[in-house]
Amino acid sequence: MEIREIRGKKLLNVFAFHRLVFYNPTLQTFNYLCAFILNYMIQSMTGFGKASLQLPTKKITVEVKSLNSKGLDLNVRMPSLYREMELGLRTQISTKLERGKIDFAIYIESTAEQTSTKVNVPVVKNYIAQLREVYPAADETELMKMAIRMPDTLKTEREEIDENDWDQIQVIIEEALQNILNFRKDEGESLEKEFNLRIGNIRQYMTDALALDPERVQAIKDRLQTAISELKVNVDENRFEQELIYYLEKLDITEEKVRLTNHLDYFLETIKGTEANGRKLGFITQEMGREINTMGSKSNHAQMQKLVVMMKDELEKIKEQVLNVL
The missing domain is CATH 3.30.230 (Ribosomal Protein S5; domain 2)
Known part of the structure; x- marks a missing residue:
């Protein structure tokens, strides 16, 4: 048994098909809402x-x-x-x-x-009479076979x-x-499990990518220092640090991580909604894709880019399934 709160009223789910029971805090009683609704979850269109x-x-x-x-x-x-x-x-x-x-x-x-289909006797007799004039030597059986093949020999009475x-x-x-x-609801349950799995995978890959950030920053710094040393010129250390910070800020993926996390949370919140949200889920996946693409373009790190590719793969699987959400 589960209690939820909707617009300040406690909601008690007591049946599989979700009869709604509202809790009255003043009277300390449950008021039954005489209506049945589908489960609070997404539905498939299949x-x-x-x-x-x-x-x-x-x-x-x-x-x-x-x-x-x-x-x-x-x-x-x-x-x-x-x-x-x-x-x-x-x-x-x-x-x-x-x-x-x-x-x-x-x-x-x-x-x-x-059956409501009957032989149109007058029409058949008329056909037989005409055929007898054309084929006087034919017997009645042959004439009947020919007549019954002619148009309008069968009539169907219109049923009311x-x-x-x-x-x-x-x-x-x-x-x-x-x-x-019910079929759509069952398919929706499978889709919800699939979405939870894929969203969880994206979160994990993003966490793994962020764990590589210190290594990525150090690698960028080392490459710049190596390039400068190869030029054999004297560089002001303070100016170098300022330029390095500016460069690293352009490659920082913290904002993308925050926005992607928000999109992932909103996606999961939406699939728990009380109305058809297939189109909205499609829009959310587009925003998720933008953040993942930006992370990939900023990463400048081989292992991190691999993780970004894996996130894109999971997102594509989500997009394919979202097309089937009501």
């Missing part, structure tokens, strides 16, 4: 949900698939019988699934012995929407949407 319904004459299956996309790209496939419901269905889906390339489909499998059936279909639509949300 997901799949499915639900089925068996009616007396048919089996209906609803499938929802989603992939990553910059916005909401919704494709709906459904039988013409339910086409008039599509507009409301699109609103229903877009409310649940905010982003992603969504493929939604309703499939109907008839299980009835009777059964409101009771549609109400039941709405239930499995909600079930399929909930299934894909």
